[in-house]
Amino acid sequence: xxxxxxxxxxxxxxxxxxxxxxxxxxxxxxxxxxRAGRANAFKDMDVRGLIDEIACSKDEATANLDALYRExxxxxxxxxxxxxxxxxxxxxxxxxxxxxxxSNCQKIVKSKSMTAEETLLNHALEDEGLEVTETxxxxxxxxxxxxGPSHMVMPAIHLSRYQVGDLFTEVTGKxxxxxxxxxxxxxxxxxxxxxxxxxxxxxxxxxxxxxTGSIGLVTNEGNARLVTxxxxxxxxxxxxxxxxxxxxxxxxxxxxxxxxxxGQAITSYVTWITGANECASAPDGKKEIHFVMLxxxxxxxxxxxxxxxxxxxxxxxxxxxxxxxxxLVGGHKMGHIYIGAIGLILTYFFHGKHAAKNLIxxxxxxxxxxxxxxxxxxxxxxxxxxxxxxxxEDGHPLPSILLGKVLKNRKLFHTLLRTAKWAQKPVAEKxxxxxxxxxxxxxxxxxxxxxxxxxxxxxxxxxxxRPVVDNPKYRVALFSGCVQDFVYPEQMEAAxxxxxxxxxxxxxxxxQSCCGLPVQxxxxxxxxxxxxxxxxxAFEAGGYDYVITLCASCxxxxxxxxxxxxxxxxxxxxxxxxxxxxxxxxxxxVHDVLKVKAEDxxxxxxxATYHAPCHLCRGLDVHAAPRELISTGGLEYVECNEEExxxxxxxxxSMKFPELSAELxxxxxANVEATGAEVLLTDCPGCIMQLRGGLKTRxxxxxxxxxxxxxxxxxxx
Amino acid sequence: xxxxxxxxxxxxxxxxxxxxxxxxxxxxxxxxxxVIDLCDRKEVCQLLxxxxxxxxxxxxxxxxxxxxxxxxxxxxxxxxxYDKLAEMSAKAGFECIDxxxxxxLAGVDIGFTxxxxxxxxxxxxxxxxxxxxxxxxxxxxxxxVCVLPKSKIxxxxxxxxxxxxxRMGKTPDYLAFITGPSRTADIxxxxxxxxxxxxxxxxxxxxx
Ligand code: SF4
Ligand code: SF4
Numbered sequence: 001x002x003x004x005x006x007x008x009x010x011x012x013x014x015x016x017x018x019x020x021x022x023x024x025x026x027x028x029x030x031x032x033x034x035r036a037g038r039a040n041a042f043k044d045m046d047v048r049g050l051i052d053e054i055a056c057s058k059d060e061a062t063a064n065l066d067a068l069y070r071e072x073x074x075x076x077x078x079x080x081x082x083x084x085x086x087x088x089x090x091x092x093x094x095x096x097x098x099x100x101x102x103s104n105c106q107k108i109v110k111s112k113s114m115t116a117e118e119t120l121l122n123h124a125l126e127d128e129g130l131e132v133t134e135t136x137x138x139x140x141x142x143x144x145x146x147x148g149p150s151h152m153v154m155p156a157i158h159l160s161r162y163q164v165g166d167l168f169t170e171v172t173g174k175x176x177x178x179x180x181x182x183x184x185x186x187x188x189x190x191x192x193x194x195x196x197x198x199x200x201x202x203x204x205x206x207x208x209x210x211x212t213g214s215i216g217l218v219t220n221e222g223n224a225r226l227v228t229x230x231x232x233x234x235x236x237x238x239x240x241x242x243x244x245x246x247x248x249x250x251x252x253x254x255x256x257x258x259x260x261x262x263g264q265a266i267t268s269y270v271t272w273i274t275g276a277n278e279c280a281s282a283p284d285g286k287k288e289i290h291f292v293m294l295x296x297x298x299x300x301x302x303x304x305x306x307x308x309x310x311x312x313x314x315x316x317x318x319x320x321x322x323x324x325x326x327x328l329v330g331g332h333k334m335g336h337i338y339i340g341a342i343g344l345i346l347t348y349f350f351h352g353k354h355a356a357k358n359l360i361x362x363x364x365x366x367x368x369x370x371x372x373x374x375x376x377x378x379x380x381x382x383x384x385x386x387x388x389x390x391x392x393e394d395g396h397p398l399p400s401i402l403l404g405k406v407l408k409n410r411k412l413f414h415t416l417l418r419t420a421k422w423a424q425k426p427v428a429e430k431x432x433x434x435x436x437x438x439x440x441x442x443x444x445x446x447x448x449x450x451x452x453x454x455x456x457x458x459x460x461x462x463x464x465x466r467p468v469v470d471n472p473k474y475r476v477a478l479f480s481g482c483v484q485d486f487v488y489p490e491q492m493e494a495a496x497x498x499x500x501x502x503x504x505x506x507x508x509x510x511x512q513s514c515c516g517l518p519v520q521x522x523x524x525x526x527x528x529x530x531x532x533x534x535x536x537x538a539f540e541a542g543g544y545d546y547v548i549t550l551c552a553s554c555x556x557x558x559x560x561x562x563x564x565x566x567x568x569x570x571x572x573x574x575x576x577x578x579x580x581x582x583x584x585x586x587x588x589x590v591h592d593v594l595k596v597k598a599e600d601x602x603x604x605x606x607x608a609t610y611h612a613p614c615h616l617c618r619g620l621d622v623h624a625a626p627r628e629l630i631s632t633g634g635l636e637y638v639e640c641n642e643e644e645x646x647x648x649x650x651x652x653x654s655m656k657f658p659e660l661s662a663e664l665x666x667x668x669x670a671n672v673e674a675t676g677a678e679v680l681l682t683d684c685p686g687c688i689m690q691l692r693g694g695l696k697t698r699x700x701x702x703x704x705x706x707x708x709x710x711x712x713x714x715x716x717x
Numbered sequence: 718x719x720x721x722x723x724x725x726x727x728x729x730x731x732x733x734x735x736x737x738x739x740x741x742x743x744x745x746x747x748x749x750x751x752v753i754d755l756c757d758r759k760e761v762c763q764l765l766x767x768x769x770x771x772x773x774x775x776x777x778x779x780x781x782x783x784x785x786x787x788x789x790x791x792x793x794x795x796x797x798x799y800d801k802l803a804e805m806s807a808k809a810g811f812e813c814i815d816x817x818x819x820x821x822l823a824g825v826d827i828g829f830t831x832x833x834x835x836x837x838x839x840x841x842x843x844x845x846x847x848x849x850x851x852x853x854x855x856x857x858x859x860x861x862v863c864v865l866p867k868s869k870i871x872x873x874x875x876x877x878x879x880x881x882x883x884r885m886g887k888t889p890d891y892l893a894f895i896t897g898p899s900r901t902a903d904i905x906x907x908x909x910x911x912x913x914x915x916x917x918x919x920x921x922x923x924x925x
Contacts, residue, residue, distance in 0.1 A: 275889030
């Protein structure tokens with residue numbers, strides 16, 4: 001649960017998690033094992049196709065929520081089930097408490113339900129004097145500890161066997177040791193008598209099938225089967241988003257859900273319940289069944305053109321499994337009740353701005369969650385949109401406003417950067433790093449050295465170095481982005497050199513500015529849009545075959561976000577789409593378009609490894625091109641462990657959460673050093689800034705370079 | 718149409734991958750014999766190896782005391798087959814029941830059932846169990862033994878969708894997909910079998 005009032009308190013909480021070695025090791029092991037398990041489970045399957053189908057069918061269901069609810073209710077009632085609609089959490093809890101009172105229930109067994117967590121159902125029922133026992137092992141453990149879940153699928157993943165052993169000793173009143181196999185059996189036998197005594201069973205539901213009025217439950221332990229069989233009353237609490245038109249829709253999700261959640265092809269039990277079943281303990285031999293359908297803002301969400309996709313979520317938990325931030329800080333810090341990327345979003349809609357306002361900033365925008373989501377939800381985008389909304393409602397913090405203001409005015413921005421060159425003089429060293437950090441950065445930023453502003457920005461060198469190309473093969477425009485323009489112009493120059501030699505005619509439109517991603521990351525949507533429009537104008541002259549950028553983040557932002565930023569203005573939307581279609585990253589252009597050959601490069605043969613920028617590997621789905629270029633360009637490519645995991649830069653994220661950025665970088669660099677490579681190559685100046693700074697601070701001899709620099713150096717004249 | 722034995726090998730591989738014990742049998746009689754042999758071999762309470770000697774809270778202990786004799790539960794069986802099993806059980810000194818599962822909630826040794834379909838893609842058994850004795854027999858048994866005729870193996874869940882809809886149409890209905898024994902990984906992500914349901918799932922693939 002989120003209790004932090006402000007970002008500072010939240011950061012203090014995060015630091016606590018970083019110091020929890022057990023949690024860190026567990027989540028590290030899990031992240032690695034999960035990746036392999038999932039890949040194996042989806043082997044030989046068209047995952048993308050399946051996810052697209054799920055997204056489509058969920059969108060259709062969302063668009064017809066009312067009709068689906070009516071059909072479901074009618075079918076379920078015809079089969080003897082009572083169906084209730086609860087407008088919010090309180091209403092749902094009241095309905096369930098009333099059922100318990102009316103049917104004279106005292107003892108309740110429960111199987112796992114995130115929806116019941118959402119409404120804080122247990123507390124409400126306990127306040128009514130009812131005894132509630134969670135029967136899912138993980139849920140039982142956290143219930144006994146009075147905690148919330150730290151993962152949507154593995155609620156007790158933050159606890160060790162020793163902690164569970166101690167807990168069970170307390171619960172049974174007899175000494176229990178910490179062997180997992182034995183602890184599980186203790187739970188089995190302790191809980192069995194709870195089922196026997198219970199008069200009400202509460203479950204969630206994974207699917208509500210309208211065509212039959214059935215619910216589907218997906219579990220591993222089998223507790224849901226006992227919960228729905230033994231007590232005489234069964235209540236299933238589920239969100240309206242669980243409604244699906246047909247059984248086929250449910251079976252389709254079932255193909256993805258367990259695979260995406262835990263790498264299982266299917267869970268041990270999937271239970272389909274239709275109508276009031278036989279129940280020997282009920283007065284008439286028939287179970288009393290209630291389906292409580294929770295709205296709690298869902299029908300509003302369903303109408304929102306952007307956010308309706310949130311309802312595609314099938315609660316597989318995968319967006320936490322792959323999130324580098326979750327991996328560092330765990331679920332209690334990466335959510336309120338719902339956890340992971342979707343947790344950041346749902347917290348805002350279900351639990352309000354106050355619980356969400358700090359959390360929502362804790363996303364590095366690496367897109368790992370988007371890449372894996374079973375519902376194909378554009379999670380990072382929604383996270384940024386909510387961040388922006390909260391700022392619009394609550395007021396923007398000063399640094400964020402300032403950055404927005406500055407970026408909107410290109411001339412001012414560039415003047416500031418040029419001035420910075422002079423301002424940094426007293427602290428700049430000859431090796432291109434700043435010696436002492438200016439006072440504005442506290443000591444927590446010391447984990448990486450920061451680069452100095454270059455003597456002459458790329459834009460000032462352009463006219464001088466611009467090659468004359470006769471009979472060009474391609475006509476392209478260069479988009480430098482601010483970092484390569486003002487900090488690392490040599491990377492641009494390296495590209496210009498190679499392109500010139502490959503008969504590519506280049507333009508560098510002078511009115512281009514920052515791509516706008518940094519302000520978008522800070523929730524300054526207006527400024528982001530204005531910068532976008534300025535850049536579209538700068539490249540208006542057109543007639544280019546491609547617009548090339550050496551910055552993966554710029555590339556992904558220009559390609560994917562520009563059309564979205566101006567989609568409300570038809571004249572611009574078209575322009576933005578044309579522009580976006582022409583955007584290509586350096587490695588793809590050289591590898592796929594120019595198709596450079598090994599014989600054109602001196603084979604120097606040093607060992608080089610690679611860091612895949614988030615916005616290249618996931619943002620643009622580019623994987624092979626840069627790695628193959630390393631070999632083509634004359635070096636020996638050695639694979640690095642977790643090559644596609646974020647380096648921790650994340651632009652403004654590393655300024656806001658330096659401790660997290662430092663930890664991500666530490667991991668990355670340890671993996672890099674383990675390869676034994678002398679050079680680390682990558683495709684993004686932001687990553688280069690982070691990686692170089694970190695290696696410098698570690699005193700490492702590994703050199704970090706842009707792929708373009710190696711290719712330019714090794715090209716035969 | 719590709720059905721039945723074409724998917725047999727996939728089914729076996731997938732079921733074994735989730736810790737099911739798969740054996741081929743030629744006939745119902747052979748299946749019954751398997752059940753009796755298995756019951757004979759197993760400890761009175763299989764939980765013993767992994768927990769019965771552990772102290773529990775007093776209430777939970779009491780429930781355990783209820784169980785005295787080895788019990789085989791086979792609620793869904795056809796009459797002649799059940800009679801045969803009952804006779805064999807009596808000879809072997811086991812109690813055999815086809816109803817009244819609520820008197821055995823501390824657990825039975827073996828739950829014996831026939832599956833309606835098998836899903837090759839995931840090694841899953843499909844069992845329709847509208848009656849609660851059938852549900853309980855497959856949940857409170859320490860070992861669940863389930864016969865699956867080879868001709869009933871289908872490719873995946875889509876291939877049994879129609880059959881599912883037919884059953885769901887005859888309300889009320891309670892339909893189960895069962896894949897491997899009950900499992901959890903809730904403590905330190907370490908896999909443990911038999912958390913609430915069976916410790917072992919035996920699938921008897923029957924020629925037909
Ligand atoms: S974009 Fe990356 S950091 Fe942000 S929520 Fe998704 S996985 Fe986590
Ligand atoms: S948002 Fe996507 S990945 Fe996350 S839990 Fe929902 S379906 Fe799974």
